[in-house]
Amino acid sequence: MITLFAIIVLGFFLGMRHATDPDHVIAVTTIVSRQQSVKHAALIGAFWGLGHTLTIFVVGSAIILFSIVIPPRVGLGMELSVGLMLVILGVLNLTGIMSWINDNLTPADGSHTMVHTHAHVHGGYVYTHAHLHLATGEDGSPGAPHLHSEPVLQTRWAGLLNRLGLYQLVRPLVVGVVHGLAGSAAVALLVLTTIRNPYWSAAYLLVFGVGTIAGMMLVTAAIAVPFAYTGRRFAQLNRGMAVASGLLSLGFGLFIAYHIGFVHGLFTSHPQWTPR
Numbered sequence: 001m002i003t004l005f006a007i008i009v010l011g012f013f014l015g016m017r018h019a020t021d022p023d024h025v026i027a028v029t030t031i032v033s034r035q036q037s038v039k040h041a042a043l044i045g046a047f048w049g050l051g052h053t054l055t056i057f058v059v060g061s062a063i064i065l066f067s068i069v070i071p072p073r074v075g076l077g078m079e080l081s082v083g084l085m086l087v088i089l090g091v092l093n094l095t096g097i098m099s100w101i102n103d104n105l106t107p108a109d110g111s112h113t114m115v116h117t118h119a120h121v122h123g124g125y126v127y128t129h130a131h132l133h134l135a136t137g138e139d140g141s142p143g144a145p146h147l148h149s150e151p152v153l154q155t156r157w158a159g160l161l162n163r164l165g166l167y168q169l170v171r172p173l174v175v176g177v178v179h180g181l182a183g184s185a186a187v188a189l190l191v192l193t194t195i196r197n198p199y200w201s202a203a204y205l206l207v208f209g210v211g212t213i214a215g216m217m218l219v220t221a222a223i224a225v226p227f228a229y230t231g232r233r234f235a236q237l238n239r240g241m242a243v244a245s246g247l248l249s250l251g252f253g254l255f256i257a258y259h260i261g262f263v264h265g266l267f268t269s270h271p272q273w274t275p276r
Helices: 002-018 022-032 038-066 072-094 097-105 156-164 166-194 198-233 235-263
Strands: 113-122 125-134 152-154
Touching: 002 198, 022 038, 022 072, 022 166, 022 198, 022 235, 038 166, 038 198, 072 097, 072 166, 072 235, 166 198, 198 235
Parallel strands: none
Antiparallel strands: 113 125, 125 152
16 A cells, blocks of 8 residues: 555656656747736646646557557657657747737637626536627617626636637647657656556556646746736736747757757667657
């Protein structure tokens, strides 16, 4: 029983530490640099961790249970995907494309209508009533009386999901999947050297993933604090910080790509790969 407890605690806290790896922090910084809500940033971190956990658990379990050996060129290719993803995130941020996507794919009010909700909290749940107001009539006259919808039961987290929108949730999920793909082999091999039972090893990966989700939620929330503060008070400084995060993502991504491609030999005839 003590051994099982030790495995759970170790896996959880190592997962939290894993969330603070430089490439992970840089990627989520680029993603949340336009966020002005700490709660939304934490939710984005949770979806990053969910994508990371999904890949770590599926690929890592396959390596552990079926003794799969990953060729050096394939392993280097998985790590290269992280560098390329950081480059893409940096370019999207610096060119303003990411901001444009956020503005156009994040739920917002229309120009001629105004939708708002009234929330009523009962027993930890939120009952929302949607109200639709027509801003102006066809001839410019005052809009018609507002319409009420039936109350909808949803949790507080469901409300956050609705306000963020599909794109804001899918993006960190995909980024997390790519990061998990690059690190799954190293984590699986490390677990095998410590835990001999393959089924306990697979369970460890799941606990490790839960710790990563928790750690990334804390990381993204902490990163979002200065962006949220400057976004409301110092717009110029906020834009500068967003540009800096894009430059950092682009530079670090190019560094990883060069290191994987030429130092470790992915683009040569003699690739050398050690899972890290």
